[in-house]
Amino acid sequence: MKVCVIGSGYVGLVAGAGFAEIGHxxxxxxxxxxxxxxxxxxxxxxxxxxxxxxxxxxxKAEKLTFSTDVGPSVSWAEVVIIAxxxxxxxxxxxxxxxxxxxxxTIGDNIDGxxxxxxxxxxxxxxxxxxxxxxxERTDQLFSVVSNPEFLREGEAIEDFMHPPRVVIGTTDPxxxxxxxxxxxPLYGYYDAQDRIICxxxxxxxxxxxxxxxxxxxxxxxxxxxxxxxxxxxADITKVRxxxxxxxxxxxxxxxxxxxxxxxxxxxxxxxxxxxxxANNYPLTVLESVDGANDHQKLAPFRKIxxxxxxxxxxxxxxxxxxxxxxxxxxxxxxxAIYIAKALLDAGATLRAHDPIxxxxxxxxxxxxxxYVTDMYEALDGADALIIATDWDAYRRADIAEVSKRxxxxxxxxxxxxxxxxxxxxxxxxxxxxxGHLK
Ligand code: NAD
Numbered sequence: 001m002k003v004c005v006i007g008s009g010y011v012g013l014v015a016g017a018g019f020a021e022i023g024h025x026x027x028x029x030x031x032x033x034x035x036x037x038x039x040x041x042x043x044x045x046x047x048x049x050x051x052x053x054x055x056x057x058x059x060k061a062e063k064l065t066f067s068t069d070v071g072p073s074v075s076w077a078e079v080v081i082i083a084x085x086x087x088x089x090x091x092x093x094x095x096x097x098x099x100x101x102x103x104x105t106i107g108d109n110i111d112g113x114x115x116x117x118x119x120x121x122x123x124x125x126x127x128x129x130x131x132x133x134x135x136e137r138t139d140q141l142f143s144v145v146s147n148p149e150f151l152r153e154g155e156a157i158e159d160f161m162h163p164p165r166v167v168i169g170t171t172d173p174x175x176x177x178x179x180x181x182x183x184x185p186l187y188g189y190y191d192a193q194d195r196i197i198c199x200x201x202x203x204x205x206x207x208x209x210x211x212x213x214x215x216x217x218x219x220x221x222x223x224x225x226x227x228x229x230x231x232x233x234a235d236i237t238k239v240r241x242x243x244x245x246x247x248x249x250x251x252x253x254x255x256x257x258x259x260x261x262x263x264x265x266x267x268x269x270x271x272x273x274x275x276x277x278a279n280n281y282p283l284t285v286l287e288s289v290d291g292a293n294d295h296q297k298l299a300p301f302r303k304i305x306x307x308x309x310x311x312x313x314x315x316x317x318x319x320x321x322x323x324x325x326x327x328x329x330x331x332x333x334x335x336a337i338y339i340a341k342a343l344l345d346a347g348a349t350l351r352a353h354d355p356i357x358x359x360x361x362x363x364x365x366x367x368x369x370x371y372v373t374d375m376y377e378a379l380d381g382a383d384a385l386i387i388a389t390d391w392d393a394y395r396r397a398d399i400a401e402v403s404k405r406x407x408x409x410x411x412x413x414x415x416x417x418x419x420x421x422x423x424x425x426x427x428x429x430x431x432x433x434x435g436h437l438k
Contacts, residue, residue, distance in 0.1 A: 001025070001182060004077035006070060006102050008035055010046055010156070010263070010330065011119055011149050012083035017051060018160035020058035022185040027065050029073045039066040047329035047356045050157035070102070074109040079182060081147070082118045082130070085263075092270035094123050103130040107137030114140070115175045117147040117182075121208050121268055123275050127169065127201040143175035146201040148208035153262065154327030161186065166196045169204025209275070212268040213286055218253045219260045220289040223296045226256035226433025236433025237419050256432045258388060258414035259297035261324035261333035266293070297335040300386045300414040301342040303430050307384070307410045313347030318382035318406070320375060321389025321415075322354035322361040329357045335414065336388040337364065344368050353378040355391055376405050383408035390415035399423060 001024045005016040008030040016028040030036055038045050044055050058064035067073050074080055084098035099120055106116055116134065118127055131144040146169030151159040163186065168179045176198050187195055199207070226236040236256050244251035260266070269290050276283035308315055324334035331337065336352075340361075343350055350369035354361065358371050372378045375393060379385060385406055387394055395417045402411075409427050413419070416431040423429050430437065 001178075002076060002078045003027070003081060003182070004029060004073045004079070005081045005083055006030075006074075006105075007082065007084035007098070007120070008032075008039065008066070009083065009085060010048070010153055011151065012081075013044070013046065013055075014048060014051060014151060014156040014160055015081060015083060015119060015149070017054040017058055017064060018157070019182070020061075020064040021054050021161075023063075024182070025063050026058070027067055027073045027076065029067045029070050031068065031070070033068050036066050036068045047327075048153065048156050049327055054157060070105050071109040074106050074114075075111040077114065079115045079117060079178065080106055080110075082116065082120050083149070084120055086120045086122055086267075086271075088267035088270050091274070093274040094121070094267065094271040096122060096126060096129070099126065099130065100133055103133035104137060106142075107134035110134070110138055110140045110142055112140065113174075114142045115145055115178045116142055117145045117179065119147050119149045121148060121212075121264065121271075122146075122205060123209075123271055124202050124205045127205060143170060143172040144201070145170040145172075145175050145179055146204035147179065148204060150208070150211060153330050154325060164195070167204050167207050168196065168198045169201035169207075170198065171200055209268055209272045212265055213272050213289075215253045216260055216265040216269050216293070217285065217289050219255075219257075219265075220292050220296070222254050222256050223259065223432070224292060227296075227299075229433040230435040230438070233435045233438060234433075235436040237416060239433075256416060257296075257390070258299050258335045258339070258432060259293045261297070261335050261337075263324075263330060263332040266290075266333040269293075297338040298342055299432060300335075300388065300412045301339050301346075303412045304343075304384055304386060304410065305346065307412075307428060307430075312343065315383045316349040316351060316381055316407070317343050318378040318385045319343070319350055319352045319369070320354075320378065320385065320387045320394050321391060322352060323357035323389050323391075326389055326391040329360055331357050331360045331364065334361075334388070336361070339386060339388055339414075340365055340369060351378040351380070351382055354389065355393055376401055379405035381407050384410035384412065387411075387413045387415055387417060390417050403427070 003019050003024045003026045005012045005028045008028040016026045020026040086094045089095045127146045166183045229236040244254045273286050322336045352369040353375045403424050411429045413431040419431050
């Protein structure tokens with residue numbers, strides 16, 4: 001099948017390389033010329049484990065090509081996938097301008113019956129808007145399908161190749177058949193019956209938000225219980241297992257830490273809150289989740305401030321972890337952004353490290369932090385260490401080396417990666433919800 005993926009970011013590139021890998025001929029397009037030039041040169045502009053291999057293999061086999069010419073690519077394709085960004089507007093709603101822009105280009109260029117599948121996360125009713133936008137500009141037959149994406153950055157290839165489910169929102173049997181054959185190579189016959197789930201477009205749109213809002217709520221709930229553990233002298237690392245091993249609860253997305261970030265949860269929770277308001281149904285649980293998460297992001301900052309008696313001016317803090325989670329270079333809404341800004345505002349000096357996300361972070365907070373590429377070097381002369389991302393390199397760090405390089409003895413572990421480690425007795429170590437240590 002000839003597939004055009006519009007928007008070659010985290011979702012578009014993974015989907016493009018993934019569809020090529022399972023036998024389709026894919027053209028990834030983007031308006032960002034630098035990105036497409038890099039892709040032509042064979043450079044993958046994002047860090048995603050396993051993507052390089054898929055990319056190289058399919059580019060070489062000419063099953064995966066790239067272009068900035070959106071129009072001709074649309075005319076060429078049988079299936080057009082919209083994977084452009086839908087960032088948060090100032091009022092919390094989703095900015096749909098790129099999606100609508102793309103819909104116009106599709107309307108101007110489709111040539112013969114085309115399925116337009118929207119992978120971008122969009123509020124309920126958007127697929128209908130996309131359909132109307134295209135219809136205003138063409139007499140060609142087409143169908144707009146909601147096809148929300150559930151991949152996790154850092155595990156995106158695995159998620160694409162072995163998705164627990166594929167959601168297809170359409171009432172058009174022809175479009176459903178085409179979408180089913182697009183994904184069919186991922187599944188055996190019986191699995192495909194169970195795992196490719198078809199529904200009406202509005203339900204598909206809502207499904208995506210429900211999934212993200214629920215996961216954000218789980219994380220926020222366990223964070224709140226962690227904070228309670230601190231107040232009552234309990235250990236959240238034990239509590240989460242004690243509660244989460246109940247199959248009705250489960251252990252996934254049930255880790256306490258310094259808040260969720262990333263390109264999806266924060267903006268999708270906000271957008272769903274907006275949808276609730278617009279429909280006279282305030283989503284009070286999600287409003288609390290959103291506020292509690294903002295507060296949680298700064299937990300390591302509050303802990304450090306307390307350790308130093310409220311005075312951070314003149315202190316040097318090492319910050320390990322800038323990406324919003326491990327195995328990605330994505331820093332969007334990362335807790336580290338909020339922690340770094342608060343530390344700098346309080347007059348601290350910052351030495352920052354991340355295995356992969358330094359260049360993205362530097363674009364956001366340019367001059368102030370000293371960025372170092374060796375994680376131990378970040379500790380040189382530092383009074384304290386904050387761990388904000390659970391990278392394996394930090395988990396496996398040489399504690400003796402950390403102790404030697406760190407000038408002070410304050411360690412705040414925002415991801416509890418050393419909660420069970422044998423740490424020097426001289427350290428003032430704190431995590432999230434480790435009330436038994438107090
Ligand atoms: P991204 O910012 O990484 O990529 C978006 C790309 O679209 C950019 O390369 C941009 O240049 C391009 N673009 C913007 N306007 C365009 C236009 N008019 N024509 C062609 N290209 C254009 O975004 P992303 O993280 O890949 O997310 C894309 C969508 O998928 C969003 O709606 C997001 O919520 C959703 N989503 C993201 C994830 C994730 O983990 N990143 C997971 C599931 C769903």
